[in-house]
Amino acid sequence: MTLTSKLPQVGTTIFTQMSSLAAQYEAINLSQGFPDFSADHALLERASHAILHGNNQYAPMIGLPILREAIQNLIARYYGRQVDVEKEITVTSGASEAIFDGITALVRPDDEVILFDPAYDLYEPAVMLAGGVCKRVVLTAPDFRPDWSQFAALVTNKTRLVLINTPHNPTGTCWQTEDLEQLWQVIKDKNINVLSDEVYEFIHYQTQSVSVHRHDQLAQRSMVVSSFGKSFHLTGWKVGYVVAPEIITRELRKLHQYITFSTATPFQQAIGEHLLDTPRASGELSPFYQNKRDILRSALAASRFQLLPCQGTYFQLLDYSEISDLDDVAFCHYLVKEIGVAAIPISVFYQNPPVEQRLIRLCFAKDETTLLAAAQKLAQL
Structure with a gap:
């Protein structure tokens, strides 16, 4: 049987890939945007x-x-x-x-x-x-x-x-x-x-x-x-x-x-x-997540990552230019396999990603213990 795909360029999403790798390598999953704590x-x-x-x-x-x-x-x-x-x-x-x-x-x-x-x-x-x-x-x-x-x-x-x-x-x-x-x-x-x-x-x-x-x-x-x-x-x-x-x-x-x-x-x-x-x-969400953002940013402040501004969402971008010359997809694979933290590469969100850009995304919709454990691993780089 032959089949012509309507979406020939589309494969498994990066979120599924990184969450799967996080499970495989027992890494801390800060990739996919879901909380690891209970709702009200x-x-x-x-x-x-x-x-x-x-x-x-x-x-x-x-x-x-x-x-x-x-x-x-x-x-x-x-x-x-x-x-x-x-x-x-x-x-x-x-x-x-x-x-x-x-x-x-x-x-x-x-x-x-x-x-x-x-x-x-x-x-x-x-x-x-x-x-x-x-x-x-x-x-x-x-x-x-x-x-x-x-x-x-x-x-x-x-x-x-x-x-x-x-x-x-x-x-x-x-x-x-x-x-x-x-x-x-x-x-x-x-x-x-x-x-x-x-x-x-x-x-x-x-x-x-x-x-x-x-x-x-x-x-x-x-x-x-x-x-x-x-x-x-x-x-x-x-x-x-x-x-x-x-x-x-x-x-x-x-x-x-x-x-x-x-x-x-x-x-x-x-x-x-x-x-x-x-x-x-709903009005309680901003201070709730701002606290989590600040915990993560504080824990990474002394690291070699450059933290970009975070004005909203529960995502923090990190520039890793001082750490590695790997492209962001390869760097995220390295992080999950060798460091034990799963992140998302930013290039996958672009049609034509900037060549020299070295950015990854972390999700901080996590318990404080999860954020601190991940930051401790990342700060070792």
Whole structure:
């Protein structure tokens, strides 16, 4: 049998590879972005109660009413934006599904999609499957600031979608309010939509997070994607959501109903109840993760690694230029096999990675003992 792949350049993700190597070599896994500590026990009890008391059948396609109401309240409380609970909020099986739905709904063959490199590895395969073409704005270390003149030069009459991500994975940087305005000024007179990946929205170390929710004009052109997996340390529950104007939501739901139809009912019930009963829960994330960031940075301060700024997410970038001339993929293999720490190479997030760049990513969504043990190993280099 012969088979022509739709994604011939795509193999097993770097996250799966490094987690597998970490298990094989019994290394400390700071590669894949998942916590190694438990979620709020009260939230877990709510899910258990929902399972044991019959909330185990299909949820409504767009999401349980209690959860959509909680999302509506959350957006009003944090961003001052009023969204329609029936027409503008859709619960999805993780943020990844929301991103895939959004791209597939809006991108047609030969449409151009602009994204910012380094970029999360889901974006380009989804665009390719929709028949679109990716064009990239390259972000440069150490601050990874968008170059808006470069962005404007990439916009053509074929541009249909812009993918943005703040706080940014993998760099840990955050956009500023003026970045959203610069984006708007370029696209405002064109038929271009925006997909804003804001899954780390509550993990930022600035005075106020920057969100499309706070830009009235962009919000009317945009899909904003969020993740309860990130917000409540429950990545395995795969509960996300997307907020978009009704005209976009209608198209997105056409995809959603045939890809997953609905998301696990007891998890939706538990999160909805938890948000309504504990409305400030999400606001606790920033200081919680800032403490973990500072523990890791302090433990590595005397090492030969250069620590890049971390303004958001639970990822810390390290420059290892003073330690090795190996490329970052080879260096990560060396770390996991010889040092006992698994990390992620940054080059895999680029279409054309900078040749001289020597950066790796560590996840600090871990217990303090895990972070200190990993830092002790890395500091020996």
